[in-house]
Amino acid sequence: MKKIKNMSTEKLFKFFVYSALLTLAVSIIIPVAWVFMASIKENSEFYANPWNLPMGVYFENFKIAFIEAKMGEYFMNSVIATTIGLVVLLLVALPAAYVLARFNFKGKKFVDGMLMAGLFVNVNYIVVPIFLMLLGADNMIYDLIEQELVLNNIFVLGIVYAATAIPFTVYLLSSFFRTLPKAYEEAAEIDGCGYFKTMTKVMIPLAMPSIVTVLLFNFLAFWNEYILALTLNPSSGKTLPVGLMSLMQASRGKAEYGVLYAGLVIVMLPTLILYILVQKKLTQGMTMGGLKD
């Protein structure tokens, strides 16, 4: 008798568990799927029930978004800023992380401490001073060559992205370097490798797994970044998130909803595709770094 009762509470529990899991899953899937659906709706369909399925595939929205709303141009800007950010970041962070993990030198504690403190400085606090600093630089350059170079420059934005990601990246990479056995370097030294060759030919290839993690996290951070892009590149060199905001304001005025949803798809599709490809790596890597911006 008791066993039967246990069985039914067990079933009830399972029922609750599955409905809770499904509710949360649905609350995430529906808004995202809804954006995709709305992006292929014609404008007139937006005055009907929002839950209606699209009547056809109306790709015109994407065409308008890409060309008239300049999302195509912003897409390229995002690609450039993200690529420069990632390349510069790896070039400067890998040697620094390696040296901090493997060498003893004067001032090491100080450098370690500064970078650790940097983990706590969020971009939101320093975006205004960065803007003012670049503005000052621009004014100085203007006096010399009558041209503004630093603000509204997509390459500078990429470098700023790289710089603000240094503390997190060095922290993550150097904790990985520390786990590698010393024997690799000793072997390389016996084979006659210098410091530089040991680093580039032996140690950095060994760090590939953590390099991939670093690339993934920073790709998402740079691609989705909004406040630096908005502040430093207000008139040209707009990235996708900034462009999406202007699109949102414009489409409200003109009541062109389809184009707005097409814009949303353009911004989130690359991250979604990347996520589907590497989701295991991403959620594993997160517990490795254990950090949030």
Add this chain to the structure above:
Amino acid sequence: MKRNKEKNIFVALCLAPALLLFTIFMVIPTLNVFYISTLKWGGLSANKTFVGLKNYTILFEDMNFIASLQNTILIIVIVTIITMVVSLIFASIIVREDIKFKNFFRVIFYIPNILSVVVISSIFAQIYDPSTNGLLNSILGLFNGEGWTTIKFLGDQGIVIYAIIGAMIWQAIGYYMVMYMASISAIPEHLYEAAQIAGASRFTQFTRITIPLIWNNIRTTLTFFIISSINLSFLFVKVMTSGGPDGASETVLSYLYSQAYTNASYGYGMAIGAVVFILSFILSGAISKATKRDVLEY
């Protein structure tokens, strides 16, 4: 000796580029936050006047700042409590229970975390749309009869902050869940088996085994909650409401931004930044201290 010199050159060359970028774009701007906060400065002109701590004394009498601070604290408290409870329970269920499609749920729950805050905010702006075509209002319309007026989620001073909190929780749950899942799955199975033999219920196992053993992880996430709520609430507010209606959803950092750019008082804006920065440290430190327990080993 030669080798030693060579080593020092190598170390310096490896560190220099990273430290240069770090210093220009992080160290100097951080110091400048404090420096600019002592100035009266419109930013665009060379017209800077040193005013000492005057910006700070204005700050503590500025009711708009106090209101934005209250909003921020409300957001931190509610987002932390709800997100933490929900993600702990879900993490524990997914790891501990015999559930089908575990991987599917984990993959779906993490999706909001890879989307840009701008994307999430635009999606929620449509969800909260005040017309009957808004997702939420169209659902609510089903339960309400004729003559029902839609809810202006982002246009009502009393509701707007909760609407933003809703979006923030939606975004955060998956992240913390994955984090808790990792630490819960590290707890050895035999502890739960022993508890089961002793007749402990699921709830008792959760409160007496799971929570104490991942306590350090929970403490770390508390710090994350505080710091990231301050930062993310800024982005959500900036994109969804820009502080409106009538300042009702202003948070500390969005107030900073509007003081600096809309009002062109950079000095005052930076004083806000400095105070919030220090407050967030004190708050994290205090909470970390208050939640300190002896670490249990397993």
